[in-house]
Amino acid sequence: MTDKTNKDDDKEKSLLDDILGNAISSTNKFDEANAGLETKKCKSCGAARPSDTDLQYCDFCGNQFY
Amino acid sequence: MSFIATQQRWDTFLAKIRDRFYEVLNKTEAALPLLFEATDFETITFQNAWQGIYSQASDLIHKIENTWFDKVEQTFLDLDIDYDNAQFIKERNKGFKLQHELQQELKSYEVRIFADAAKKLVSNAKDTLSKDFCCTQCQAKLPIKDNFFRSYYTTCDYCQTVNTFEPGTKARNVEHFAINALGEEAALEHYLKYEHLKFQNYLSDRDIFSKDELITPYRKYVETYLKKRIEVIPDYQGRYEKDLSAKMSFIIDYS
Numbered sequence: 001m002t003d004k005t006n007k008d009d010d011k012e013k014s015l016l017d018d019i020l021g022n023a024i025s026s027t028n029k030f031d032e033a034n035a036g037l038e039t040k041k042c043k044s045c046g047a048a049r050p051s052d053t054d055l056q057y058c059d060f061c062g063n064q065f066y
Numbered sequence: 067m068s069f070i071a072t073q074q075r076w077d078t079f080l081a082k083i084r085d086r087f088y089e090v091l092n093k094t095e096a097a098l099p100l101l102f103e104a105t106d107f108e109t110i111t112f113q114n115a116w117q118g119i120y121s122q123a124s125d126l127i128h129k130i131e132n133t134w135f136d137k138v139e140q141t142f143l144d145l146d147i148d149y150d151n152a153q154f155i156k157e158r159n160k161g162f163k164l165q166h167e168l169q170q171e172l173k174s175y176e177v178r179i180f181a182d183a184a185k186k187l188v189s190n191a192k193d194t195l196s197k198d199f200c201c202t203q204c205q206a207k208l209p210i211k212d213n214f215f216r217s218y219y220t221t222c223d224y225c226q227t228v229n230t231f232e233p234g235t236k237a238r239n240v241e242h243f244a245i246n247a248l249g250e251e252a253a254l255e256h257y258l259k260y261e262h263l264k265f266q267n268y269l270s271d272r273d274i275f276s277k278d279e280l281i282t283p284y285r286k287y288v289e290t291y292l293k294k295r296i297e298v299i300p301d302y303q304g305r306y307e308k309d310l311s312a313k314m315s316f317i318i319d320y321s
Contacts, residue, residue: 015122016093020101023115027108035194035234037220039202039227048203049228051221 040065069153072141076157079133080164087126087168091175094119102183107190107236109243112183116176123172130165134158159269166265170258181251184244188298191215191237191244203227213299215240245295252294256287281317288313 039048040055044063053059055066067075098115105111139158147154195212201222208220208229215237220229250257260283263275292309296302302309 016097016119019118019122020097020115023101023111023118024105027111027114032235033232033238035197035199035232035237037199037202037208037229037231039229048225050226051228053228 067141067145069142069145069147072138072145073157076138076160079138080130080161083126083130084164084168087123087171090119090122090126091172095179098179099182099186102186107183107187107239109183109187109239113243116179120172120176123168127165127168127172130161130168134161162269166262166269170261173261174254174258177247177250177254180247184240184247184251187236187244188240188248191233191240194234194237199231201225201227202229214301215299241299245298248298249291249294253287253290256283256290259283260287281314284317285314 041048042058042061042063042065045058045061047058047060049055049065050059057064098112098119101115102108102112138161142154142157143149192212195210199208199210200206201208201224204222204225204227206222206224208222208231210220210231211218215233217230217232220231221227222229260280263280263283266274288310292302292306292313296306
């Protein structure tokens with residue numbers, strides 16, 4: 001009876017281990033982004049984008065951002 | 067086989083299913099939170115692991131009706147008992163009631179275990195967002211919202227540079243993962259009540275509770291869910307009525 005209980009426990013443990021192991025190994029891992037700040041800078045003059053300006057042209061030299 | 071013998075076998079089967087169901091859930095109680103922390107709050111791994119456990123528990127629940135319809139029902143009918151016999155209905159409902167009880171239990175368990183993970187994730191994200199973030203140009207400290215989990219522009223008060231704030235993957239997952247879990251937790255009692263009323267209709271094979279009576283707890287469920295979502299992310303306030311109407315149309319138009 002004790003043997004049977006131990007076998008059942010082992011089987012149960014193995015099933016749970018399989019499920020958890022499978023979840024870890026089969027899930028695609030993606031690079032995680034960290035919290036932080038960045039600023040769009042003009043490739044031509046290096047100026048940062050001031051407030052109330054758009055993302056099309058640099059406010060300082062008129063160079064196109066994209 | 068006599069009626070008593072069939073009844074006893076059916077009772078034993080149901081007791082075993084119940085024991086096995088709780089055994090599966092009890093053993094995962096500690097494992098899933100550990101997995102979540104060990105993978106550094108990876109929500110997809112957590113969801114995949116839960117899916118495996120959910121399938122195990124769900125299969126057990128469905129075994130009840132499958133066994134009734136495949137074997138037990140015919141054994142009772144072979145004893146010259148009709149479908150409308152009170153004893154036959156009592157035995158059948160015994161299985162359906164257990165099935166419903168376990169389904170409600172599984173839903174409650176799922177909501178609880180996801181909500182616990184969500185609280186850890188929110189706490190981790192708030193810790194990150196409460197740190198100092200400085201302007202990329204002049205290094206002045208920038209005000210960062212601790213209840214908004216998407217990327218946004220923030221202008222430096224000193225040099226007027228527009229900075230783009232990226233909250234990071236974990237904080238973004240508050241919106242993708244945690245907010246739903248916390249909403250479900252807040253609204254769980256109403257959802258269970260709605261399912262319970264639906265089950266009463268199913269069990270008696272007629273509408274004891276009208277569609278309007280079913281709508282009341284469902285509406286409370288949706289309202290509580292959406293209000294909890296606003297509590298975590300106030301930005302959702304603006305679309306409350308639209309979301310309420312969309313979620314209610316599921317039951318009003320399609321059930």
